[in-house]
Amino acid sequence: MADSFQVKEQYMKYDVIVIAGTTESREVIVQQLKEEKRVLACVATELGAEMLQEYPVDVHTGRMDEEEFRRFFTENPCKKVIDASHPFAKVVTQTVKKVTGELSVPYERYERPNINYDYDQILSVADAGEAVDLLNQIEGNILLTTGVNTAAVYARGVKEAKERLYIRVLDNESSLEGCRKAGYPESHVFGEMPPFSMEDNLRLIRQTRAQVLVTKDSGKTGGVDTKVKACREAGIKMLLIRRPEQE
Numbered sequence: 001m002a003d004s005f006q007v008k009e010q011y012m013k014y015d016v017i018v019i020a021g022t023t024e025s026r027e028v029i030v031q032q033l034k035e036e037k038r039v040l041a042c043v044a045t046e047l048g049a050e051m052l053q054e055y056p057v058d059v060h061t062g063r064m065d066e067e068e069f070r071r072f073f074t075e076n077p078c079k080k081v082i083d084a085s086h087p088f089a090k091v092v093t094q095t096v097k098k099v100t101g102e103l104s105v106p107y108e109r110y111e112r113p114n115i116n117y118d119y120d121q122i123l124s125v126a127d128a129g130e131a132v133d134l135l136n137q138i139e140g141n142i143l144l145t146t147g148v149n150t151a152a153v154y155a156r157g158v159k160e161a162k163e164r165l166y167i168r169v170l171d172n173e174s175s176l177e178g179c180r181k182a183g184y185p186e187s188h189v190f191g192e193m194p195p196f197s198m199e200d201n202l203r204l205i206r207q208t209r210a211q212v213l214v215t216k217d218s219g220k221t222g223g224v225d226t227k228v229k230a231c232r233e234a235g236i237k238m239l240l241i242r243r244p245e246q247e
Contacts, residue, residue, distance in 0.1 A: 012077050012078055012079050013038075013040075013076050013077050013078065014037075014038045014039060014040045014058075014076060014077070014078040014079075015032070015037035015038045015039065015078065015079050015080070016032050016037050016038070016039050016040070016078060016079065016080050016081070016082055017039075017040045017041075017042060017073070017076060017078045017080075017081045017082070018032070018039060018040070018041045018042065018057075018081075018082050018084055019042050019081065019082070019083045019084060019085045019092065019096055020041040020042060020043050020048060020052065020084060020085075021043045021044055021045070021048035021051075021085060021086065022084055022085065022086050022112070022221065023112075023221045024084045024110055024111070024112050024221065025041070025084035025085070025110075026051065026052070026055075027084075028082050028084045028110055029041060029052070029055055029057060030055075032082075033055065033056065033057070039055075039057040039058070040057065040058045040059075040060065040076055040078065041055075041057050041058070041059045041060070042059075042060045042064075042072070043059060043060070043061055044061075044062065044063045044092075045061070046061060047170075047172070048061070049061045060072065060076075064095075065095070066095050066098070066099060069095055069096060069099045070099050070102070070103070073099060073100065073103055073105060074103065078105065079106070080105070080106045080107075080108065081096065081100050081105055081106070081107050081108070082108045082109075082110055083096050083097070083107065083108065083109045083110065084110040084111075086218070087111055087112060087216075087217075087218060087219070087243045087244070088216055088218065088243065088244065090244040093109065097109075112218075112219040112220075112221050112222075114217075114219065114243070115219055115220055115224070115225065117224065117225070117228045117240070118228075119228050119231065119232050119238065121231065121232075121235075121236070121237045121238060122228070122237075122238045122239075122240050123237060123238070123239050123240065124240050124242055125239055125240070125241055125242070126241070126242055127241060128146070128150040128153040128154065128241065129153065129157070131154075131214055131239050131241060132153065132154060132157035132158055133157075134239060135154075135158050135212065135214070135239065136157075136158060136159050138211065138212050138237065139211065140164070140209075140210070140211025140212065141164050141165075141166060141208055141209050141210045141211055142154075142158065142164050142165050142166065142210060142211070142212050142213075142214060143166050143167075143168070143204060143205060143208050143210035143212070143213045143214065144165060144166065144167040144168070144214045145167075145168050145201075145213060145214065145215045145227065146214055146215060146216055146241065147169060147170075147175075147216075148167075148169045148170075148174070148175040148178035148179060148182075149178075151167055151169070151178055151179050151182045151184065152178075152181070152182040152183075154167075154214075155182040155183045155184060161183070162183065162184075162185060162188075165184065165188060166188045166189075166190070166204075166208040166210065167179060167184060167188065167189055167190070168190040168191075168192055168204060169189065169190070169191060170191065170192075170193060171191035171192055171193050172191070175191065176189060176191050188208075190204060194223060195223055196223050196226060196227075197226055198226045198229040198230050198233070199230075200226075201213075201223075201226055201227050201229075201230035201231075202230040202233055202234060205230055205231070205234045205236065206234065210234075210236060211236050211237065212236055212237040212238065212239055213227060213230070213231050213236060213237075213238050213239070214238075214239040214241070215227050215238065215239070215240060215241070216240075216241045216243075217240050217241060217242055217243050218243075224240075
């Protein structure tokens with residue numbers, strides 16, 4: 001069996017395919033390059049590709065569904081897939097894990113560590129739907145820092161949404177257009193690029209007169225620690241969306 005595997009390895013196009021797009025994925029790539037591995041990084045967006053320009057790796061850019069991942073892994077034989085995608089990219093992780101299992105490609109999950117946040121005004125919820133239910137029990141303005149993907153969920157579900165909701169998203173056309181389509185007034189949308197300091201978050205809290213900030217639990221890499229500090233300084237509540245459970 002060992003000899004058979006060695007023969008098979010000769011035809012491997014890459015040593016590692018990294019499902020990338022996060023700070024952690026760059027750490028994975030750096031480690032693989034130190035070990036002189038041939039690396040193919042897979043990112044969803046052009047921004048993700050730009051983050052990898054300094055590394056001597058091949059990059060595939062574009063979102064893929066299950067069949068596209070199956071074709072991608074088949075056309076790019078590798079010894080191992082390391083999934084370093086965002087903790088909230090649950091569908092990507094489930095899809096990659098399923099397809100690599102079907103193709104008998106070794107799979108590893110690399111995820112940023114969890115942090116315990118020391119603030120007694122944090123309210124934990126499972127997802128955007130549960131967040132909407134809780135927000136409808138809280139008075140005052142709301143600052144969303146959860147990205148454009150769930151912007152429409154809040155716009156549809158929160159009472160007096162056009163008056164109460166403010167949102168910070170990436171400063172690119174697709175994110176800003178997504179907010180417009182979801183019905184957010186232009187003055188309630190802030191296109192900015194990370195990283196954000198405690199002062200950046202506090203400035204926006206005060207500018208929007210927010211009484212609650214909503215964020216995903218994306219860890220220190222996602223800037224949650226600076227959001228906690230800003231909420232504590234402003235004396236407001238934080239709604240923290242828990243990470244999807246991984247097997």
